Amino acid sequence: MTTILNHATSPAKVQMRDVESLIRERIESGKYEAGGRLPSERxxxxxxxxxxxxxxSAIQVLEREGLINRQPNCRATVRSLDTQDTPHPMQNLGSKLQLSRFVALMMWHGNPQEEGGTGQQRIFWGMNQTLGQAGYHTVFLDLVEMIGTENEHADREATHLQYALDQGxxxxxxxxxSYYSNRDLLRKVARxxxxxxxxxxxPGVEADYVGxxxxxxMYEATNYLIGLGHKRIAYITRSEPVNTVQDRLQGYLAALRxxxxxxYYEMVLAVPSTEGGAWPAFDAILQAPPEKRPTALVCVNDYEAVFVAGRLTEAGIRVPEDISVIGCDNIITKLPNGVGLTTTAQPFEEIGAEAAKLFLxxxxxxxxxxxxxxxxxxxxLRDSCRPYDGP
Known part of the structure; x- marks a missing residue:
């Protein structure tokens, strides 16, 4: 039976899950025999x-699940049935090291677009330096291959959390x-x-926190634009109830008020929930006369700043000549047009170090x-913002 993947409408993360499911189905059905090679990636x-x-990405997921083996410069092979229950490599360290001296950092590995090391890597470095001085070791457990939905992450997070508990x-x-999931398990972990x-x-999980x-x-970023003479400043955000997203929104509103x-001019726009989705509210703003549309955009993170800058370019609107743009996080330094992105920086190494201190x-x-x-x-401050002296 031939499986048809709907690539015309599926974002990359959906394609990856389709490919992952198809390869798994072929392994379990015996089409890809145990010990045999998978077809090449090409x-x-x-x-x-x-x-x-x-x-x-699909092959990497199946490798972590223990269904396939990979060696450098070799095609992946299907693991033999008698080895598919082999313990996770970390399970064999008990005789060499005390796993109680290991501290797991569980998060996404980050986006290669980020410059100077991903934020996740920098958090790891900060943790590892502080924990190493106290005789502990940091272990990175990658939670996701691609950022997706709440339900997509819940099972993987639960597996990693339980694994860390079981292995000591x-x-x-x-x-x-997965903001709404696994609360009972997290409370169990914290105990x-x-x-x-x-x-x-x-909320509801009694655990130490670093933010x-x-x-x-965001208050300071918005005030910076006000100081440049901007009065019509719109805010680009995501429809997420998490404290980080909401705190940034409130900082923008506080500066305006x-x-x-x-x-006077409070305009909050949420980006589409799906990749490539329609965004009629933003498109309507772009079609407004220059004297009515925003002169500046403040974005909840750098990724959204890159996204909206691309939409502006498609509409023939220049950054920063026509609209100033500010991001947040300082993980992407340039917009697609090559202009340096003004942004609010997170001190990632300090976040890791403070998390390590709270653990200790x-x-x-x-x-x-x-x-x-x-x-x-x-x-x-970079080059994506300019003074505005118009109405």
Missing amino acids: ELCEELKVHRRVVR FGGIVFYCY KIPLVLIDRDL VTNHRG ETFDPG RRAGERKSDIAQVECPTRLI
Whole structure:
């Protein structure tokens, strides 16, 4: 039976799940025999009409699940049935190292678009330096291949959390993607070993937390634009209830309401929930006369800044000549047109170090009060903003 993948309408992450499911089905049915080689990545790309990175991502998932083996410069092979239950490589370290001296950092590995190391890598470096001085080791457990939906991440997060518990890890530093899921499991983890949440606080889970000054950072970014003479400043966000997203929105609103009359010009636009989705509200703004459309956009993160800058370019609107743009996080330094992106920087190494300190504190005194730490952000000025002296 031939499986048809709907590539015309499926985003990359859906394609990856389709390819992953198809290969798994062929392994389980015996079409790809145990011990035999998979078709090459190029052959799979040609057969399924997908990009090579989609096939590669699907194979990486199946490798982590133990269905296939991969060696450098060799085609992947299907694992023999008698080896598919082989314990995870970390399980064999018990005789060499005490796993209670390992602290897991659980989050996404990051986007290669990021420059100077991903934010996740920099958090790891900060953690590892601090924990190493105390005799602990940091282990990175990658949660997702691509950022997707709540339900897509819930099972993988639960598997990683339970794995760390079962293997006797000393603690977990956790960035949650499935915001509404696994609360009972997280409460169980927090009772048994030190749990530190980063970036996203989870109501109902009593755990230490490290974030940044999101409200103040966005307040300062918006005030910077006001100081340049901008009065029509729109805010680009995501429809997510997480504290990070909401704090940034409130920082934008606070800056406007402090300077202008209530309701003077507060425009909040949520990006489409699906990749490539229609965005009629934004398109309507772009079609407005220059004297009515925003003169500046403040974006919830750098990825959205890149996204809206692309939409502006498609509409023939220049950044920063026609509209100024500010991002947040300082993980992407340039927009697609080559203009340096003004943004609010997160101190990623400091986040990792503070998370490590909270772990050490909790490991030393399990009954200490819950602690929350906010690391300071700072505004990074580049070339994506210009003064405005019009109406």
